[in-house]
Amino acid sequence: FRQLALAGKTALVTAGPTYEPIDPVRFIGNHSSGKMGFALANALYLQGAAVQLVSGPTALQPAYEGIELIRVQTAQQMYEACISAFPAAAIAVMSAAVADYRPVEAAPEKIKKTGSGMELQLVKTPDILQSLGSLKQPHQFVAGFALETTNETEHAMQKLRNKNADMIVLNSLRNKEAGFGVDTNAITIFDKDGGTTTHGVMPKDAVAAVIVEHIIQKLYAPKV
Numbered sequence: 001f002r003q004l005a006l007a008g009k010t011a012l013v014t015a016g017p018t019y020e021p022i023d024p025v026r027f028i029g030n031h032s033s034g035k036m037g038f039a040l041a042n043a044l045y046l047q048g049a050a051v052q053l054v055s056g057p058t059a060l061q062p063a064y065e066g067i068e069l070i071r072v073q074t075a076q077q078m079y080e081a082c083i084s085a086f087p088a089a090a091i092a093v094m095s096a097a098v099a100d101y102r103p104v105e106a107a108p109e110k111i112k113k114t115g116s117g118m119e120l121q122l123v124k125t126p127d128i129l130q131s132l133g134s135l136k137q138p139h140q141f142v143a144g145f146a147l148e149t150t151n152e153t154e155h156a157m158q159k160l161r162n163k164n165a166d167m168i169v170l171n172s173l174r175n176k177e178a179g180f181g182v183d184t185n186a187i188t189i190f191d192k193d194g195g196t197t198t199h200g201v202m203p204k205d206a207v208a209a210v211i212v213e214h215i216i217q218k219l220y221a222p223k224v
């Protein structure tokens with residue numbers, strides 16, 4: 001009888017979009033379904049990890065009751081949930097499509113339309129992956145995602161360095177069976193040590209299992 005690879009370890013996962021309120025009825029958001037993040041939470045749980053899943057608005061439920069789900073709306077709320085959970089985590093996988101900007105302030109009442117145009121002033125949201133990367137201790141493994149349309153490899157490598165991540169998973173957008181909303185994905189994994197691994201189109205559950213397998217290998221690899 002062998003123990004599951006992640007028994008005794010805690011994993012923190014982010015999933016879904018964030019909604020940044022403009023007024024009580026409107027928000028800035030995106031089309032992320034949360035499927036990849038929920039699949040990752042399930043895969044980590046199946047390897048024995050205690051999983052905390054911080055998710056923006058989605059229609060999904062984790063596959064297992066043991067997964068602790070923390071639902072949030074905004075990037076700031078996701079950031080705060082992650083900052084408080086991260087110290088206990090051995091693994092953090094940031095797969096949420098966090099809004100990069102939010103309105104400076106949400107109007108307290110519904111904004112009425114006028115005859116002319118309108119301007120919305122935006123400010124940057126906190127970069128959660130980068131924040132965890134900068135707080136990261138040697139025993140912690142931090143993974144992020146990249147979704148690029150140009151110079152994919154260069155941007156993924158930059159993200160690895162700039163955010164002090166251990167691994168970046170690049171979603172290939174060259175394939176209509178990969179990315180937002182669909183049940184399949186095609187990825188390339190970029191490691192801190194310079195390694196790259198490409199996988200063809202697979203169901204998101206299988207992609208999640210491959211990513212978790214990769215994390216386990218790196219987590220237990222002898223440090224050089």
Ligand code: C5P
Nearest residue numbers: 094095096098125126127128129144145
């Ligand atoms: O910089 P970019 O948004 O392309 O990086 C994507 C990666 O960073 C993803 O892992 C995403 O979850 C994470 N991210 C984050 N907080 C943000 C923006 C992105 O954690 N505010």
